[in-house]
Amino acid sequence: MSLIHPTAIVDPAAQLDSSVEVGAYSLIGPHVKIGAGTKVGPHVVIEGHTTIGRDNTFFQFSSIGAANQDKKYAGEPTTLVIGHRNTIREFCTLNIGTVQDRGETRLGDDNWIMAYCHIAHDTVLGNQNTLANGVTFAGHVTVGNWVTIGGLSGILQRMRIGDHAMIGFQAHVAHDVPPFMTVDGNPLAARAVNVVGLKRRDFSTERIGVIRQIHKLLYRSGHSLDEARVAIEALRGSEGGVADGDIDNMLAFLAASTRGIVR
Incomplete structure (x- = not known):
């Protein structure tokens, strides 16, 4: 039995492993590559020059690999690269990079990305990170490993967040967040070591x-x-x-x- 729902539209040029599942009414473009065991839910759009690894799960209504939201973008074939075992929940938006920076947006492995998150162009997200609902990266952001970011937090362009940091609910991140620290607030303030994490x-x-x-x-x-x-x-x-x-x-x-x- 086919793992691609009959209402899904998968471009013939797309490269999908035979074990990839694609749900109803999803759309997959010609420059997309998806690795083994990945599950694409219903009403998901995956486009652009997007490469996705193994055993990822995309929930319904996500937009993956769309053109970046940079007014200077002129259609260059920049990329989005997603690693393995990531969970992308409902209504998330992940954009391709820009030629003004690395030309690539990259996610590592084992990230847990909750609903309504936006990962903008040229962001680099490491491994084992948790983004609660509504987290927004403004672009060119670098995040380490084992970082937790509270819901509705906004991260300004070009910010860096170190390994094992914890960012509280509705934080306004306008400065780099060092490793191991717990921060929150607007203006942002360092509170303590992320001992629980x-x-x-x-x-x-x-x-x-x-x-x-x-x-x-x-x-x-x-x-x-x-x-x-x-x-x-x-x-x-x-x-x-x-x-x-x-x-x-x-x-x-x-x-x-x-x-x-x-x-």
């Missing part, structure tokens, strides 16, 4: 303790950013070096920030 990912007590010290140096010690970076560097080797990788993560993030971090 870190414990869920089996961070040890000692490792969390060092990350707490990093938070204190960044936000509670009265240091300038340069002074905080020096002090964070000095934490290397503490608790037997269990958090040296986390220190590297934080220092690399701070060094790469061009828009300023939430303070």
Whole structure:
């Protein structure tokens, strides 16, 4: 029995694995590639130069791979690349990239993207991230791994969000969010370490303790950013070096920030 509903329209040039399911009234364009085990629900449009990996699930009424919402876009064959095992819920919009940036919008693996989310052009979303309902990326955003973003939050263009960060409900993200931090509000403010998230990912007590010290140096010690970076560097080797990788993560993030971090 065919896994493509008879009312779906799949362009003959599209490349779908034989195990891909396509629901009623969905539309798949000629430049689309979809990997094994992926399920496309009813009334989904997948277009543009879009490549989708294995075992993804697209719920009804999503728009995937449409032209970006940049007035400078002139029809260039930019791309959208989606990894494996992502869940895309109802009414999500994921756009292709622009030639003014990387030319590609990219999602990694195992992301949980709830209804009404918008992932704009040239956004890079890592792995194991959770976007609650109505999260909106304005474009050129970079998100690490294991990030949670609360519902109805807006992320300004070119913002960076570090690994294991937690962003609260209805946040206005206009500065980079360092790894491991919990932030919320408008204007955005850093509240604490994302301890709950870190414990869920089996961070040890000692490792969390060092990350707490990093938070204190960044936000509670009265240091300038340069002074905080020096002090964070000095934490290397503490608790037997269990958090040296986390220190590297934080220092690399701070060094790469061009828009300023939430303070």
